[in-house]
Amino acid sequence: MTTAPKMFFIPFAMVVLIALSACNREGSQREPLAKIVAGAVIETRNEPSSVELQRETRVVVLGTGTPIPDARRAGPSIAVVHKGEAYLFDIGAGSIRNAVAARYKYDIPSLYPLQICCVFITHMHSDHTMDFSELAFDLWWRRVEPLRVWGPTGLKKMAAGMYAMMVPDIEARSSGSQPLPNPKSYEVDVTEITEGVVFEKEDLVIEAFSVNHGEVEPAFGYRITTAEKTIVISGDTAYSEKLLDMSRGADLLFHEVISDSGLANTSEYFQAYHKKSHTTASDVGRLASEAKPDKLVLYHALFYGVAEDLIVEEVRTGYDGDVVLADDLDLF
Ligand SMILES: [Zn+2]
Numbered sequence: 279m280t281t282a283p284k285m286f287f288i289p290f291a292m293v294v295l296i297a298l299s300a301c302n303r304e305g306s307q308r309e310p311l312a313k314i315v316a317g318a319v320i321e322t323r324n325e326p327s328s329v330e331l332q333r334e335t336r337v338v339v340l341g342t343g344t345p346i347p348d349a350r351r352a353g354p355s356i357a358v359v360h361k362g363e364a365y366l367f368d369i370g371a372g373s374i375r376n377a378v379a380a381r382y383k384y385d386i387p388s389l390y391p392l393q394i395c396c397v398f399i400t401h402m403h404s405d406h407t408m409d410f411s412e413l414a415f416d417l418w419w420r421r422v423e424p425l426r427v428w429g430p431t432g433l434k435k436m437a438a439g440m441y442a443m444m445v446p447d448i449e450a451r452s453s454g455s456q457p458l459p460n461p462k463s464y465e466v467d468v469t470e471i472t473e474g475v476v477f478e479k480e481d482l483v484i485e486a487f488s489v490n491h492g493e494v495e496p497a498f499g500y501r502i503t504t505a506e507k508t509i510v511i512s513g514d515t516a517y518s519e520k521l522l523d524m525s526r527g528a529d530l531l532f533h534e535v536i537s538d539s540g541l542a543n544t545s546e547y548f549q550a551y552h553k554k555s556h557t558t559a560s561d562v563g564r565l566a567s568e569a570k571p572d573k574l575v576l577y578h579a580l581f582y583g584v585a586e587d588l589i590v591e592e593v594r595t596g597y598d599g600d601v602v603l604a605d606d607l608d609l610f
């Protein structure tokens with residue numbers, strides 16, 4: 279007697295919920311992510327809208343992680359969005375899926391993967407490059423302008439290896455009935471760089487500078503200047519005087535970090551390796567107290583078992599300015 283009505287009610291409720299969610303998806307693709315589940319949408323556009331061109335420079339953190347796979351943190355990636363284009367600094371694992379999320383959360387069309395024009399790589403460690411194939415091959419057959427990527431020596435080798443890896447996909451799509459306006463549109467326009475200004479467009483200037491990432495050479499940080507903001511991104515580095523000089527007076531300094539007390543939890547071999555390659559939280563604080571950025575943003579944080587808040591406290595031992603530990607999808 280009591281089970282029959284319930285069995286009827288549950289499927290009916292599910293049908294109503296499915297119908298409601300379908301209505302929401304269709305009607306609100308441009309609403310904030312919290313209000314929708316962004317469905318699979320193919321977005322094409324030929325140029326930025328006038329609204330995009332007038333927006334101020336924004337920075338979206340697409341990934342705050344490290345080589346350690348982390349369900350809450352994609353691999354390192356920071357997007358500077360300026361005059362309707364997105365300039366990505368590193369593309370760690372998961373960062374391009376976060377770019378899709380950010381596109382809808384903040385209504386930034388240039389963060390849709392097909393619309394991302396430009397990527398700047400800090401160094402060739404895999405945690406900074408894992409989404410290269412994701413970005414280059416997402417809907418590659420619909421890409422109109424080639425993806426452009428700048429970075430250290432080794433980038434061309436990586437691109438060649440990626441094309442080789444994707445040969446079965448390229449051949450399958452090129453030899454059948456799939457429409458393919460440009461059979462070579464998976465190819466990436468790669469520039470291997472040295473220190474100095476590597477990109478200029480109107481008021482936007484992107485300058486690469488060498489940092490000290492132990493045995494990995496070259497390794498670059500980037501200084502991005504627009505009419506409104508100066509942004510400095512450390513990439514992976516031990517304490518760097520060059521980085522200190524480049525970040526003096528910046529509006530935003532994004533700096534990698536390793537916890538002092540977390541480092542003490544690692545083996546003597548890893549302690550030696552990390553001291554040559556990364557910056558301890560107390561040293562990040564020391565650097566920021568001299569550079570005096572408006573805001574210090576910590577990312578690529580190696581915690582090694584300590585609470586996340588502790589790393590901010592460790593930075594504050596030598597720095598009384600504004601500091602935050604970034605989360606994925608933070609906007610500045
Ligand atoms: Zn790294």
Ligand SMILES: [Zn+2]
Nearest residue numbers: 401403491514
């Ligand atoms: Zn590295």
